[in-house]
Amino acid sequence: MIEFREALTFDKNSPTLVMKDLYKSYQLGTVELRVLRDINLTITSGEYVAIMGPSGSGKSTLLNLIGCLDRPTGGDYLLGGHSVGTLDDDQLSMIRGACVGFVFQSFKLIAQLNILENIEIPMYYQGYSEQASAARAIELAEMVGLGDRTRHRPSELSGGQQQRVAIARALANDPLIILADEPTGNLDSASGTDILKILDRLHSEGKTLIVVTHDEHIATRAQRVIRLLDGRIVQVQVNER
Amino acid sequence: MVGFRIKRIIKLGIKSLWMHRLRSTLTALGIIFGVSSVIAMLAIGEGASRDAQEKIAQLGSRNIIIRTMQPPEDKAATGQQQILKEYGLTYNDAERFQNGIPDVQVIVPNRRLSQQALYRNRRASIEVIGTVPWYPEISSVRTKFGRFLSTTDMRYKRGVCVVDERVVKEMFAFDDPLGQDVKIGADYYRVVGVAAEQVKSKASAADKDKDATGSKKAAGGNVGGIYIPLTTVKDRFGEMTLQASSATGMSLERVQLQEIIVQVQDIDQVLPTRQSVETLISRFHKKNDYEIVVPLELMRQARDFQRIFTIVLGSIAAISLLVGGIGIMNIMMATVSERTQEIGIRRALGAKKRDIVIQFLSETLLLTLSGGVLGIILGSLIPWAVSHFSEMRTVITSGSLALAFGISTAVGIVFGLYPACRAANMDPIDSLRHE
Numbered sequence: 001m002i003e004f005r006e007a008l009t010f011d012k013n014s015p016t017l018v019m020k021d022l023y024k025s026y027q028l029g030t031v032e033l034r035v036l037r038d039i040n041l042t043i044t045s046g047e048y049v050a051i052m053g054p055s056g057s058g059k060s061t062l063l064n065l066i067g068c069l070d071r072p073t074g075g076d077y078l079l080g081g082h083s084v085g086t087l088d089d090d091q092l093s094m095i096r097g098a099c100v101g102f103v104f105q106s107f108k109l110i111a112q113l114n115i116l117e118n119i120e121i122p123m124y125y126q127g128y129s130e131q132a133s134a135a136r137a138i139e140l141a142e143m144v145g146l147g148d149r150t151r152h153r154p155s156e157l158s159g160g161q162q163q164r165v166a167i168a169r170a171l172a173n174d175p176l177i178i179l180a181d182e183p184t185g186n187l188d189s190a191s192g193t194d195i196l197k198i199l200d201r202l203h204s205e206g207k208t209l210i211v212v213t214h215d216e217h218i219a220t221r222a223q224r225v226i227r228l229l230d231g232r233i234v235q236v237q238v239n240e241r
Numbered sequence: 242m243v244g245f246r247i248k249r250i251i252k253l254g255i256k257s258l259w260m261h262r263l264r265s266t267l268t269a270l271g272i273i274f275g276v277s278s279v280i281a282m283l284a285i286g287e288g289a290s291r292d293a294q295e296k297i298a299q300l301g302s303r304n305i306i307i308r309t310m311q312p313p314e315d316k317a318a319t320g321q322q323q324i325l326k327e328y329g330l331t332y333n334d335a336e337r338f339q340n341g342i343p344d345v346q347v348i349v350p351n352r353r354l355s356q357q358a359l360y361r362n363r364r365a366s367i368e369v370i371g372t373v374p375w376y377p378e379i380s381s382v383r384t385k386f387g388r389f390l391s392t393t394d395m396r397y398k399r400g401v402c403v404v405d406e407r408v409v410k411e412m413f414a415f416d417d418p419l420g421q422d423v424k425i426g427a428d429y430y431r432v433v434g435v436a437a438e439q440v441k442s443k444a445s446a447a448d449k450d451k452d453a454t455g456s457k458k459a460a461g462g463n464v465g466g467i468y469i470p471l472t473t474v475k476d477r478f479g480e481m482t483l484q485a486s487s488a489t490g491m492s493l494e495r496v497q498l499q500e501i502i503v504q505v506q507d508i509d510q511v512l513p514t515r516q517s518v519e520t521l522i523s524r525f526h527k528k529n530d531y532e533i534v535v536p537l538e539l540m541r542q543a544r545d546f547q548r549i550f551t552i553v554l555g556s557i558a559a560i561s562l563l564v565g566g567i568g569i570m571n572i573m574m575a576t577v578s579e580r581t582q583e584i585g586i587r588r589a590l591g592a593k594k595r596d597i598v599i600q601f602l603s604e605t606l607l608l609t610l611s612g613g614v615l616g617i618i619l620g621s622l623i624p625w626a627v628s629h630f631s632e633m634r635t636v637i638t639s640g641s642l643a644l645a646f647g648i649s650t651a652v653g654i655v656f657g658l659y660p661a662c663r664a665a666n667m668d669p670i671d672s673l674r675h676e
Contacts, residue, residue, distance in 0.1 A: 069589060069670050090593045097591015108586045108673065112260050125591035130249060169590070 014081055016176050016208050017043040017066065022075035024061055035061045036231045039075070043177070043210065048203045050219040051212045053228030060181075062228065063212050067179050068096040080176050097125045101170030105182035107162040109154040115141060115165050116150040122172040133172075140168035144198065160191025167198055171207075178202065180211045184218065196221060254604045261576075268572045269612035271565025272652065276616025276645040277623060279558035283641040284624035286554060288634035290547040297543060299381045299438065300536035305503045305515050307334070307522065309496055312530040328530040329496040334522060338503055342517045344510045345503055347379050352474050353499040354482060355463060359424040360412045367408055368463040369425060371474025377436075379504045382468075387419045387434030390470050394433075398472045402430040406437040407465030423467070428477055430469060511537045558648070565612075566652040573605055573660035584664050585672030594665035601664050605657025606650070613649030617642055 022039040025032050036058045043049055053059045064070040065077060068084055071092070077084040080099055087095060101122075102108075109118045116137045123133035141150050144164040146157075154162050163183060170178050180199065184192035196218060203209050211218060219225045220239060227235040258265040300306065309329030335350040352371035357364055370376075374390045377383055385406065394401050402423060409418050422429040482494045505514050515535050522531060577584070584597055592600075621642075624635035 064670055067589070069673075090595070093588065093591055093593040093596075096589065102589050104673075108582070108589075110583050110586060112257060112583075121587065122590040124249065125587075125593070125596060127246075173591070 015042045015044045015078075016047075016080060017041070017210075018076070018078040019065075020076040020078075022065070022072045022077055024058075024065060024070070025073045034231060036065070036072075038232055041226065041233065043208065045176075045208055046203075046206045047224065048199075048209045048222045049211070050222035050225045051210065051228065052214070052216075052219055052225055056230075057228040058231040059212050059228055061231075063179065063181055066177070066210060067100050067102060068092050093125075097122055098173055099176040101173070101175040101178040103163070103166050103170050103178065103180035103183045105185040107154070107159070107166045107186070109162055109165055109169075111154055114151050114153055115146060115157070118154065118165055119169045119172055122169060126173055136172065137168075140171055141165075143171075144168045158191065159187050160194050163187060163191070163195050164198065167195070167202075171202075177208045177210055180209065182213055182215075183211065184213075184215065250599060250603050251607065253600065254607045258604060258607060264572060265608060268569050269608050269615070271568040272562070272609050272612030272649050273616040273619060275558065275562040275565045276613050276649050277618075277620030278561060279554070279645045279648070280617060280620030280637060280641050281623035281627070281635075282554045282558070283551070283644075284620075284635040284637045285627060285633065286547065286550050287636040287638055287641070288624070288628070290543060290550070291636055292634050293543045294540060297536045297539045300534070300539075301379055301381070301502075301504065302537050302540065303504050303506070303508055303511060304379055304536055305505070305511065305518055306500055306534040306536070307338075307503070307518060308500045308532050308534060309498065310530055310532050312528040325493045325495060327495040328528060330498040330501055330531060332497055334525065335498065335501050337521055337525070338501060338518060341521055342503075342514060344505045344507075344514050346506050347375060347502075347504040349373055349376050349379055349502040349504075350471060350498045351376075351500045351502065352471060352478075352497070354474075354478060356425050356478075358408070358412065358467060360421065363412045363414075365408065365411050365464045367405075367425070368466045369474060369478070370466050370468050371471040371478075372468055373471055376468065379502050381438050382436050383438075385435045385437045387432070389434055389436065390468060394470045395472050398476050399470065400428055400430045400473060400477075401433045401470070403434040403436050403468040404432055405465035405467065406435060408467060409435055411464045425467060425469070426478060430467075436468060508537065511535060558645075562648050562652050566609075566656040569605060569608060569652070570656040570660060573601065573657060574663070576604075577601065577660045577664040580664075581667065581672045581675040584667055585669050585675060588669035589673055597665040598658075598661045601661035602654070602657045605661070606653040609649045609653030609657075613646050616649065617645060620645065 019039050019041040022036065022041075023034060024036040025034040027033075039062065051059060051062060061070070065072055065084075066079075068079065068087075071087075072085050075085075079095065082095060084092070084095065110121070113121075116134065119137040119140055120128075120133045123136060128136070138147065138150060141147050144167055146161060146164055146168070149157060149161065154165065157165065163186075167178075167183075170180075178199075183195055183199070187195065199209055199211070200221060209222075211222060213219060223239055225235075225237040225239065226233055227237070307330060311326075312328050330350075332350065335348055338345060339348045349372060352369075354369050354371075356367060356369045358367045372390070374392050374395060377389055384403065387403070389403055390401065393399070402425070404412075404418055404423070412418075412423070413421070418432045418435060421432050423432060424430075480495050480497055482496070503514065503518060505511055512535070515533060515538075519533060522533075587597065587600075621637055624637055627633055628635045
């Protein structure tokens, strides 16, 4: 486990994420259901990418694959130069914790833990010491503007504030990519804009962002928009700024 | 690294158990009662067994005790055909044991009768024990003050006696009994010594104390015993006793000796010697007017009984802990499905299967271990209360504590492992989506 963690060093010049002829299929009885096919995608460090597509287009599956929650059925997926397809469950957990920061639509904070403890979870599984993770959690909470609410429970915060906690949590291990799944889906427009501003700021700080969304408005903020339909990438649109 | 991890895992476990206090308490109750009942039952069993063993040990493990019994046909006989009943052990029997059986080291013939003793104006029912000077050698009776009976006392049939501690308390109160004269039956006897039964444990000492204060009279309603030379007893009391019984009215009994105690040199000789004693005595006693008591055999029986008792208690305990364990498993299963999303979140944030197993297993273990500790406390209080209120002796052995604690830990692991593995094996994608 330690060895693998040490091996998680990345070449800054190579692309952060490479997908080559990737496909994913599920076995439904005797029928093989291909939910993703011929995915070829390269995302370099510091990019802001939006993935769009109607429901059933394979967005969620692609998201799970990028987030290392699932393995591709075929093709190559390299995250930071590591081939995800060959990793075992433990290594998958490791790379997920170290390289991916998740931001979910419904925040997915653990209700029983306070804000600080929620932010600390990813660091706990990476073997941070208690002091180090507490210090970093406070730093992150302050960064998302919640330095004064660290002892509160998620239920005591507004939706926008909860999502900011989730972003702080996603940043905890300084991941290669931040993967946001409809980050404003459960928020009113004001808090939504708030969150998008934070994402913009992260992008300007050099983070690699991948946002899955329905919202064209959000997509315009990204540098690239990848549109999926029926499991294929049908369009890659580069936004001029 | 490992140390701080364990600390954090425990912290996390305590936290989530604390969040469901009522549920945790109710779940732990199964273990608490299981463990405490194991300890309490074993303590009571152990106490009873030790009591029995000590009482038997006081009889002497190298001794064979032959006692006079009223033969059954005599008991059955009614009417006046038999006014004089003659039965029991005789001086000849004692002589035969002495001469006829090898390995016999000491022989003590005893004559016991109930009498009234009088000192000044104090009267008490006592047991007269006509015995020989070497009686202390084969019993737990020891001289505390003065001396025991001597061979000279025997030879000259002197009117001396050694009184039991309990008799001293009852009759002499603040007087020094040595040198005083006590009237027993029709004659006076000079007290030459005070004897006491040597007791090993505090509990039975307390027992003796209660006997002495009169709250619990010794068998036959006697306060205690007074030892008189056997020859003196034979001479002064004779061998006849007048018995009053409801069925036959008055009857005379003639019994020479109430008991003969045979001691052998080595414990291994006890059982063969018992055989010889039985063979020898059955040749001369056509009536079944004796019984042979072998303390060593009793001790072994007591030990066997204790073993069975322990097995039975153990099975009951195992069943109750099993039920407790199933309760815990049930709750943990519910907890796992209730916390499906949390598991998904933790997995997404980098938790390995192993981390999830450890998290849930440690919660179960905390539950059972704290249940075990509380059970041990409660289980130690129950025997204490039992001995406090019922004068029953209880002994908590460290073995029973270790057993109870070990079992509760094992229950935690066995019944916690399945829910924990189930939690870990859930698909992270599905569990994340679970609301």
